[in-house]
Amino acid sequence: MKIAIHGRNFNESARPFIENMFNELAKREIDVSLSPTFRTFLDQQEIIHKTSLVYDKPEDLDGTKLVVSMGGDGTLLETISHVGAKEIPAIGINVGRLGFLATVPPERISDMITALDNGQYRIDERTLVAIDNADLFDGINFGLNDFTITKTDTSSMITVHTYLNDEFLNSYWADGLIISTPTGSTGYSLSCGGPVLVPHSQNFIVTPISPHNLNVRPLVVEDTAVLRLEVKSRSNNFLISLDARSRIVDENTQLTIRKANFRARLIKMLDDSFLNTLRSKLSWGLDMRN
Structure with a gap:
């Protein structure tokens, strides 16, 4: 089996789990390739990984069965951007903070490797949001969480004239606008008052950021809709x-947002439940009196 691993820096407390992971992968004779940044970090930390293979572009992942993300949710978003339209399944080890998408704790890495080796997992397919102007992000014109427009200065609001399937929807006078997938509903959109959607809802959320008109509220639309x-x-x-990638564009730039024609495929352990994650990460039902 051939796998790839992408990661960021992690706390020293996670070091023994990471070292044990590479030892187990070597023991099982699993071929491993690393992202360039993660390879550099491991070498700087003098962590023995016993691999010289590095992937630098999606084509280098040909033949790869799965990709492991080692970090937080942001690292998993980066990993999905590496995979792109190849739809290689990805799993996240949470050595970050929240861990809404990266749900495998470091102490369960050995269990994860055993489950992956034995095929004891499920594939969770997630919708991606895409922008038609592919040249704006060097061809990586899709995101797992959301597409966002925000102002560049610190004072003046912007106006976002929004069309839904070529029909005028609204002019949002606000600090910005978020087009969120169901996966991203627990991210930036949620902090701006958007609803939580279960992952397989076939919808997008249009969420204004600090709108001037208080009557304006987040709107749920079908994910077949095209937003201009x-x-x-x-x-x-x-x-x-788009997720963690950003750039400044001229106001004459028109943007068309739609569902990508491919999906992200997330690997989930058999005991991994979105509802359990909601309760634990958002502290639902927690009462300090108990």
Whole structure:
């Protein structure tokens, strides 16, 4: 079996679990390739990984059965961008903070490797949001969580003229606008008042960021919808983001947002439940009096 691993830096407390992971992978004779940044970090930390293989582009992942993300949710988002349309399944080991997407704790890495080796897992397919202007992000024009428009200055709001399937929806006078997938509903959209959607809901959420008109609320639309956005700003530009990737564009740039024609495939352990994650990560039902 051939796998790939992408990661960021992690706390020293996770070191023994990481070292044990590489030992187990070597013992099982599993071929491993590393992302360049993670390979550099491991070498700097003098962690023995016993592999010289590095992947630098999606084509290098040909023949790879799965990709392991080692970090937090942001690292898993990066991993999905590496995989792209190849739809290679990915699993996240949480050596970060929240761990909404990366749900395998470091102390369960050995259990994870055994389950992966024995095929004891399920594949969870997730919708991706995509922008038609592929050149804006060097061809990586999709995101697992959300697409976001925000202002670039610290004071003036922007106006986002929004069309749903070519029909005028609204002019959002706000700090920005979020187009979120169900996966991203527990992220930025949630902090701006958006609803939580279960992962397989066939919807997008249109969530304004600090709207000037308090009657404006998040809107749930079908994920087959096409959203066209025109932005006006006093600074003549605005910031766009796809998950962790962002750039400033000119206000004359028109944007068309739709569902990507491929999906992210997340590996979940058989005892991994989205509802359990909601309760534990968002402290639902927690009463300090008990």
